[in-house]
Amino acid sequence: MDLLDDSxxxxxxxxxxxxxxxxxxxxxxxxxxxxxxxxxxxxxxxxEAEKLNHHPDIDIRWRTLHLTLSTHDAGGLTEMDFTLAARIDEIAASHGG
Incomplete structure (x- = not known):
């Protein structure tokens, strides 16, 4: 998977x-x-992470979740990170987060 440039x-x-x-x-x-x-x-x-074979780092602190995405194999950010980020946004919104 190709790295995304800064822009x-x-x-x-x-x-x-x-x-x-x-x-x-x-x-x-x-x-x-x-x-x-x-x-x-x-x-x-x-x-969703299993479906995409792309797994975030998740830190759970009571009701607060800290999520981190990066494509470690590619050495940075790829389209896959933003695909999963958008899906995480949908999941969080459906639960009031």
Whole structure:
């Protein structure tokens, strides 16, 4: 998978405004209404990640999820990161996050 150049990353971040770039990663925090909902969000993200064979780093702190995406095999950000980011945004929105 090809790395995205800086201008393409900026464009894609404009389409996924909940995400921010930090070096070769994009990050987002999701706050769920409660802990069980946070776990349901993680479960749904896991299903999508398996479908795409692309897995985020997830840190769970009570009802707050810290998510990080990067295509480590490619050494940075690729289209796959933004595909999964958009799907994570849909999942979070469906749970009020």
């Amino acid at each position: 393409e990353v900026r464009r894609r971040l404009g389409e996924t405004p909940q995400w921010r770039r930090e070096g070769d990663e994009i990050r987002r925090t999701v706050t769920a209404p409660d802990f069980p909902t946070a776990i349901r969000i993680v479960d749904e993200i896991a299903v």
